[in-house]
Amino acid sequence: MSPETMTVFSPRLSERFDALMTKYPLKRSALIPMLLYAQDEVGYLSDAVISEVGMRIGITELEVRNVATYYSMLRFKPVGKYNVQVCTNISCMLRGAYDIYERFQDELGIGPKGITPDGVFSLEEVECIGACCWAPAIQINYDFHDELSPESVPGILASYRGKAQNEVPHA
């Protein structure tokens, strides 16, 4: 089922949302976590996701979009299975973050915000990820990799390529 035609989340996620909404003093507090968790499952905030989340919280799609566009981790287009996020903020920059970023571009053959043709990787430059003392650092999806050098880039990519191959493709 493609994300655009998916009207409900997996039963597990659905259950998690039900629990979340009852825990907060106000249901709407669950909105941002729900959007992020939905994105983790679907890959991005598709129209169907936005509509479904809005319905569950009891607010309009417009309100959902109004909130979602504020947060930099929330996205409205698909990314690669592994989204490489290179921090180039000051502490990382001083220790060579732009060299790391360029190496990723070279190795992957894509530019900023690009996605590899096989859909395995995407690449973006991000703001401070809170790993300043272990700079330069990146995140691949939610995993941190720190104290990097350009030479460590191919090895990191190889390990994720291996992971992508070993995983059973989604039905």
Added chain:
Amino acid sequence: MPRLVSHPDEVKLVSRRFGLGAAQISRYEELGGYASARKCLELGPEWIITEMKASNLRGRGGAGFPTGLKWSFVPKQSAKPKYVLVNGDESEPGTCKDHLIFLHDPHAVIEGTIIAGLAIGAKMGFIYLRGEYRYLLEIMEKAVADAYAKGYLGKNIFGTDTEFQIMTHTGAGAYEVGEESALMESLEGKRGVPRIKPPFPAVVGLYGGPTVINNAETIATVPHVIEIGAAAFAATGSERNGGTRLFGISGHVERPGVYELPMGYNLKKMIYEVAGGVRGGRQLKAVVPGGSSTPVLLPDEIDIGMDFDQVGKAGSMLGSGGVVVIDDQTCIVEFALRTISFYQHESCGWCIPCREGTDWLKKSLTRFHAGFGVAKDIDNIKYLAENMMGRTFCPLGDAAAMPTLGFVKKFRKEFEDHLDGKNCPFAKHRIPQLTVV
């Protein structure tokens, strides 16, 4: 996994359980955990607040507001429920201390939250982590579940008739949400746009109820204050600056890392002895003492004690304690540009001086760094930054303007070296390519 460092000058208080497996509740208790919460339950709110005031603990998020005083502002009687909100949205460039706290000592955050709740008479606390910290959120979630299972959270905490609940919460990427009123907006499921003050959160906060908002490091420090006593804690630091601080030293030093040092520890010593000096035997050019929003210090300005008052007197701020060290091979114009690019990206757009100011500063500095600057740009940059100061709801405008002013004032010559088509003396032309949503 973030590497832990140590140095003989460290006074390990908040970090004393780091690396010892204290994320496990049994281990945390073996190492003295949850004794402070029990003690506070026994001695009551007034005692807690008196103790906190006497400790001279000041907010570790950046503003340095006295914690005990903040707690005392919450009205005793309130028609609406009161809340404790822990700010773990750690996003100030140069800052990664809370990262280690969540990773190594999540129960200290829980215990501190319980104590804050007892002090103000709240029955519920929220621990808000930035969205990027997913693996840390999972550690916090497990710690909270374990504390519930032990009966340390819930309707009858530690077997008493006192109730205290804790919920963890994830953000989704936003620096601005680190500002307390924007943090509340975000937790209420809205855009993280700041609220005007007054009313202050202590009176009208989360869901309209009185709310105490503390940085995660402040909260994790609280159980230690109770454990060693206010007097001993105050004596560890410098005048009016109690205790220790997790200083994050990053940038061009030999041994970057998070070091726990007494408040008032000498900055020069911190760089040259604790962090091993400037990397590769190069010369020091500048130091950003407390996260990217704090004005830069020159090498001859760093013989100062690192506490809120002394760094303030030196014309900068202690901020979040993130010390960023810059060597002599670095282009300050590029550094200023990278800094302002961040604030331009993160400005929420609510207040015009910040929204327009950060954008124009980025444009000016971009042009400048590319070699197309003209002499009056330098004064324009200064004029723009000066006119952002104090003219916005939240301090993001100031946070963008202050460092820019510092760079222009202290490195005017280097700006002039970029004028009229001259190449950057450091020959790097990298302009941040972050897209603006």
